Amino acid sequence: MSVFYILLVFSVVAAIIAVETKNLLSSIICVGAIGVGNSIMFLFLKAPDIAITQIVVEVLGLIILIRATISRDLTFITGEREFFGTVVSVVVIFIIFLAGIKVFETLPAFGTPIFVKLPEVAAQTYIAKGLAETGAANIVAAVILDYRGYDTLGEATVLFTSIIGATVILRKKAKKLLDATDE
């Protein structure tokens, strides 16, 4: 249990450094450290699918961010921070934190099954008959690709559409730049 507190303190310290530092590169690396801390926490909470996805997307996002910032001339954050904006954000986050504490008090202990009072609910069917009906040992893959495959189709469509939108916007400028430098 104490490993969670260590990782939590690590993530919080990395987040504070990411906000407070003036060097852009250090800020990005601290964002990456938050992602690594979260991924290890997922691993200890027995969710390996989420841990794999978190660490891989974190690394790729970090690469994109670093490429986007190193090529700028200005690698230091200048300008002051607004006082009113900061106060409002801190107050809102604190209220949400208090509400979160109230919600987390009602959750059962970690590891206890929460649907035993309702044996006919869908989650019990997935766990009981998942291997026999689909033949997949990974229940997460069986749920997202067989029982709830329609949701995965929607998610794949969203990813596809956003990539098409980004590429269309970037290709116009890229074509213009490529033509300009090839002349």
Place this chain on the structure above:
Amino acid sequence: MKGNNTMQKGETSNGVEGMTVIVKTIASWVKVLIFLFGINIVLFGHLTPGGGFAGGVILASSYVLLMLAFGRKFAEKNLSLPLTSKLDCFGAFLFALIAILGFAFGGVFFVNYLVKYSMPLRLISAGTIPLSNIAIGLKVGASLFLVILSLSIFRLDASNKEKE
């Protein structure tokens, strides 16, 4: 790629040419391992944790390593921009085709119509789940590499002169 002494503050030397000899040597060994690991995560998605999405991101990151270490032009010769977008569309189309064939063979959209031909807990098992994983892995990998390649083609610095 000789020594480039005309760099201003913040400008990098790895725009088009790539990085130094040490990075190139190590990257040429490591990228194959990363690619193979990504294929493992995608193919065994129904037995071990992972699946199509995480495996596809790992496949894309092997090509991103190629692009960062050797330069954008080398990576474009290896896997050009039109081919990447065609692979992306093919992956999405394959996923939709599997769903529609479920409607044709099973009567219900997206039903797992191949599961009765397989024994559980093998590599070839669980019906359409590994096929869906392959399609999603192809799609996600090609999409992410497409975005990073397009972002790298279009990258202006503050003086708006060059394109890398």
